Amino acid sequence: MSMSTDHPHVIDVSNLSISLKNDNNSIAITRDVSFSIGRGEVLALVGESGSGKSVTALALMQLLGGNLSISSGQIVLTAIDGYSADIAKLGRNGRQIEAIRGARMGMIFQEPMSSFSPVHTIGAQIAEVVTVHEDVGRKEARRRSAELLAKVGIPDPVGALDRYPYEFSGGMRQRAMIARALVCGPSLLIADEPTTALDVTIQGQILDLLSKLKDxxxxxxxxxxxxxxxxxxxxxxxAIMYAGSIVETGSVREIFRRPSHPYTRALLEAVPRLGDIDERRRINPIAGSMPNLFEPPSGCRFHPRCPVAVHPRCSLERPPTFGSGGRLVECIHGEAELAR
Amino acid sequence: MTRFLMRRLAYTLATLLLVSLVSFIIIQAAPGDFAEIYAAKKADAGAVISAAQIAEVRRELGLDQPWYVQYGTWLANAARGDFGQSWTWRRPVGAVIAERLPLTLAIAFATLVFMYVVSIPIGVYSAVRRYSFGDHAASLIGYLGLAIPNFLLALVLMYLSQRYFGQSVGGLFSPQYSLAPWSWEKLQDLLQHLIVPVIVLGTSGTAFLIRAMRAAVLDELDRMYVLSAKASGLSPMQLLLRYPVRIALVPIASTLGWRLTYVISGAPIVGVVLSLPDMGPLFLNSLLNQDMQLAGALIFLYCALTIIGTFLSDVLLVALDPRIRLE
Structure with a gap:
């Protein structure tokens, strides 16, 4: 049930379930997550804290730690160079997954402050990615690193190679992080809340930079x-994620203009907009709170907070998925909503 | 970076000066001075010594000067390696110590190397395989090493190596080499004899270092930069050595100074038990005989070694952690 796009797919995730194993039981953290992303395309995975979006991102690179593991599903990567593999079938360690990480898939994280080792130079940490993946000398790796630093807009890129992370501002560090993730020219970049820790003006710059680099x-x-x-x-x-499932996917326009899942609608209503201040429209917070992952609600996981839930059906069975291609809704009202 | 090191060097010199003052006070604190001891010895020999003669000796030796003048003279002489006369050995203190200093340094250095070489890999292993059998075993052996007093371990190891390896223990050389000139065989003999003292001196420190290294690596393993390096495609071993271990060495390096203190202060007892020809037994005897010139010089040297060790650990720290250069 992967959704199609207009572009050749770089990644096809289908029915990805991640579970947390304890001594004798296992808890589903995500269930049947599916999405695809094409070349030159940006898919936003949106959800509250604890919805499973970061765990999904980590699973895509086999970076799940501790007791978390992929319990079922496929993660098919088709890199621009033609390489293809089901990452879900690769182990957490080993040559194959290591050759993908940093080379065909890059990742940037929320905390640019702590994403670099404090005792190694920026240049060493970027050049290392090149030497790990490619058979090039130190000089060439350094040259490539400086080139990428220039590309992400760091002034005096050659000088920056020999500087330490603490000598950089948060925004500069995130730029350097992007350079590190892109230095080997990956087909997919995973950006896990890359601007959350930055102030608003820097946030805008980083987003512009990412758009530019993507093109x-x-x-x-x-x-x-x-x-x-x-x-x-x-x-x-x-793709809107709630309590471990993707509840709705669509284009940005579709999601913002015609949200079809009650959670998406609630999410949109909970966001203040510039015009609202004059109209004195109240922001509507979503009633209730995120379900406890250890005791998730039965049936549709959103039903206890859902204004349009149908009892007892929504609490008994998992809702069907309606729609096709890139437009999907997991809700019993989905069919009617999509037809509206 | 140069500024940081210059400042540390200044601190080091200031501390050395302070320690020299303390050493001088200790020498002076013993009852009586050299003139009185001299007079007592003459009196024992049957000679009659007048108060005027004692005063004359005092004046000759500068003992009638105020303490700071005496201290200045002592310090100036000490700087040239002249620590006065040892009356038990009837030789210059400097010469007595010079015979033993190289062996003392050899033991201290070998012990430090042993501690670090053993504990760093074990500490890393314990952190990476936390709560595994190996981790628990390393902890157990480490704690045993920490709990067993040095002198007891020395005696047990002496017995074992005598009984099972037929090695002459005690001392640093087998009888046939003790007076022989330096040769390859003599060096080998020395190294063999170093094993027991090094194990005895190093074991308890090793326990501490294993725990410290384990905690330091554990602190680093969950850091964001480790995940981000992993996401760059490093293999687990590359990742471990290049990042968490490298960074965990920073706190370990900073304790080098204390470790040296520990080895040096533990050395006298072990030296006596194993009858090593190092500074340990010399120090003990000088205290028992109230040979204060010798004792003072030894105290000063022990302290100086520690202070120099601390300075070296600062240098190492600066080399390992660029953030310290900022100061």
Whole structure:
């Protein structure tokens, strides 16, 4: 049930379930997550904290730690160079997955402050990615690193190579992080809330930079965020995640103009807009709180907070998925909503 | 960076000066001065010594000067390696110590190398395989090493190596080499004899270092930069050595100074038990005989070694962690 796009797919995730294993039981953290991203396309994965979006991102690179593991599903990567593999079938360690990480898929994280080792130079940490993946000498790796630093807009890129992370501002560090993730020209960039820790003006610059680089390098971006403003600015398509499931997917326009899942609607209503201040429209917070993952609600996981839930059906069975292609809704009202 | 090191060097010199003052006070604190001891010895020999003669000796030796003048003279002489006369050995203190200083340094250095070489890999292993059998075993052995007093371990190891390896233990050389000129065989003999003292001195420190290294690596393993390096395609071993271990060495390096203190202060007892020809037994005897010139010089040297060790650990720290250069 992967959704199609207009572009050749770089990544096809289908029915990805991640579980947390304890001593004797396992808890589903995500269930049947499916999405695809094409070349040059940005998919925003949107959800509240604890919805499973970051865990999904980590699973895409086999970076799940501790007791978390992929319990079922496929993650098919088709890189621009033609390489293809089901990452879900690769182990957490080993040559194959290591050759993908950093080379065909890059990742940037929320905390640019802590994403670099404090005791190694920026240049060493970027050049290392090149030497790990490619058979090039130190000099060439350094040259490539400086080239990328220039590309992400760091002034005096050659000088910056020999500087330490603490000598950089947060915004500069995130730029350097992007350079590190892109230095080997990955087909997919996973950006896990890359601007959350930055102030607003820097946020805008980083988003512009990512858009520019995407157009220039033709990679796909999985952009994880809870900020709908960023979604509107960055994304081509949106997947809304709630309590471990993707409840609705669609283009940015479809999601913002005609949200079809009650959770998406609630999410949009909970965001203040500039015009609202004059009209004195109240922001509607979503009633209730995120379900406890250890005791998730039965049936549709959103039903206890849902204004349009049908009892007892919504609490008994998992809702069907309606729609096709890039427009899907997991809700019993889905069919009617999509037809509206 | 140069500024940081210059400032540390200044601190080091200031501390050395302070320690020299303390050493001088200790020498002076013993009852009586050299003139009185001299007079007592003459009196024992049957000679009659008048108060005027004692005063004359005092004046000759500068003992009638105020303490700071005496201290200045002592310090100036000490700087040239002249620590006065040892009356038990009837030789210059400097010469007595010079015979033993190289061996003392050899033991201290070998012990430090042993501690670090053993504990760093074990500490890393314990952190990476936390709560595994190996981790628990390393902890257990480490704690045993920490709990067993040095002198007891020395005696047990002496017995074992005598009984099972037929090695002459005690001392640093087998009888046939002790007076022989330096040769390859003599060096080998020395190294063999170093094993027991190094194990004895190093074991308890090793326990501490294993725990410190384990905690330091554990602190680093969950850091964001480790995940981000992993996401760049490093293999687990590359990742471990290049990032968490490298960074965990920073706190370990900073304790080098204390470790040296520990080895040096533990050395005298072990030296006596194993009858090593190092500074340990010399120090103990000088205290027992109230040979204060010798004792003072030894105290000063022990302290100086520690202070220099601390300075070296600062240098190492600066080399390992660029953030410290900022200061």
């Amino acid at each position: 220039e390098l033709g990679m796909a971006i999985l952009f994880i965020t809870h900020d709908l403003g960023i979604v509107a600015q960055m994304a081509d398509r949106v």
